[in-house]
Amino acid sequence: MPHTVEWKVHLYLFEDDGTTKARVVLDTPTTALTGHGSARCNPVDTDVPEIGDELAAGGALHDLGRPPAEAAGRDIDGMGALATGSGTRPASGWSR
Template sequence: MPHTLEWKVRLHLFEDDERTTKAHLILNTGTTELTGHGTAHCHPTDANVPEIGDELAAGRALNDLARQLLKTADRDIEGMGAPQPHGREVAG
């Protein structure tokens, strides 16, 4: 029973005057929408390289979203009455 889906992801990056970059990531699965957030701060003594802030903030937003997606999958597995496999990490 193969199937194909397309999930859409939108990533918005914002940099403020205080050398902080924020990422807002939205995953739309067609049936649900999850939002991840990430932030990066440039230390005052470091060179201001916006690309690094973008990468850090986006990576952190992706991590946030991944944790949420794993939690959702765990809840769905539990809802199906499936036992928790031994040694499986519960998303936290």
């Protein structure tokens, strides 16, 4: 059965007192999730704003990835399935 849905991601980067901060928002049809990241340039290094943006954005995206994966795990558990190889009940067909 075909399934198509659109989830929108908004990534915001800003400087605050020498620290690059990132906030990423994932909008789904049923919820909005937020992740945060930050980066600070070592005072002895050359300030390259793009590097701070990349590090902060990467941290925010990593932070954002946990809640959907955890929700999927709870949903799989709620179906009565165990992860492949973890018990005697039939394994779930879902994998990452």
